[in-house]
Amino acid sequence: DAMVIQNPRYQVTQFGKPVTLSCSQTLNHNVMYWYQQKSSQAPKLLFHYYDKDFNNEADTPDNFQSRRPNTSFCFLDIRSPGLGDAAMYLCATRGTAPNTDTQYFGPGTRLTVL
Amino acid sequence: AQTVTQSQPEMSVQEAETVTLSCTYDTSESDYYLFWYKQPPSRQMILVIRQEAYKQQNATENRFSVNFQKAAKSFSLKISDSQLGDAAMYFCAYSWGSQGNLIFGKGTKLSVKP
Numbered sequence: 041d042a043m044v045i046q047n048p049r050y051q052v053t054q055f056g057k058p059v060t061l062s063c064s065q066t067l068n069h070n071v072m073y074w075y076q077q078k079s080s081q082a083p084k085l086l087f088h089y090y091d092k093d094f095n096n097e098a099d100t101p102d103n104f105q106s107r108r109p110n111t112s113f114c115f116l117d118i119r120s121p122g123l124g125d126a127a128m129y130l131c132a133t134r135g136t137a138p139n140t141d142t143q144y145f146g147p148g149t150r151l152t153v154l
Numbered sequence: 155a156q157t158v159t160q161s162q163p164e165m166s167v168q169e170a171e172t173v174t175l176s177c178t179y180d181t182s183e184s185d186y187y188l189f190w191y192k193q194p195p196s197r198q199m200i201l202v203i204r205q206e207a208y209k210q211q212n213a214t215e216n217r218f219s220v221n222f223q224k225a226a227k228s229f230s231l232k233i234s235d236s237q238l239g240d241a242a243m244y245f246c247a248y249s250w251g252s253q254g255n256l257i258f259g260k261g262t263k264l265s266v267k268p
Contacts, residue, residue: 130199141187145199147197
């Protein structure tokens with residue numbers, strides 16, 4: 041089935057140790073999003089790619105970076121994770137007809153920072 | 155700026171009964187989209203229902219329906235014949251324009267009692 045896949049589902053890292061989260065999609069959508077979601081809160085948009093064009097939210101810390109090497113894959117890099125970066129990270133895609141306005145979410149990666 | 159407000163942090167419903175979750179939003183746009191997403195505990199965010207603002211007819215998906223009042227900027231979700239599997243956090247969301255970024259409400263946690 042076409043879907044949004046996130047790996048790993050659970051990631052443990054140490055304070056200050058770089059970590060990369062992965063998202064892939066088989067939907068052939070041209071837009072990919074990264075969200076941070078903390079417990080019992082709404083997702084917070086970090087940035088998104090419209091094709092190869094990167095769009096950063098104004099309040100996203102510089103500690104968060106992203107790469108999109110091709111249509112199918114998008115990565116979230118956290119250069120120096122702090123305790124406050126522990127959260128669920130959601131990837132979402134949007135793009136193809138008929139519902140070009142609808143975002144489809146992956147299962148998320150839960151990041152723990154020790 | 156666009157905002158989405160969910161005034162009910164928590165709701166409870168008896169199995170087989172009907173429950174309505176409230177959502178209001180603020181926008182100066184005339185063409186936009188509204189969504190309800192469901193996020194069960196530790197599980198994936200999935201789309202429940204979407205509404206196009208230019209359509210006056212309320213969207214319906216099986217047991218889920220919306221009451222879309224454009225002038226009042228209200229978009230409530232009705233769940234009929236509630237099932238145990240409906241227990242989840244429900245997010246109301248808004249998007250507009252080509253970027254299609256979602257603005258989320260804070261969510262309503264729905265409990266279903268057997």
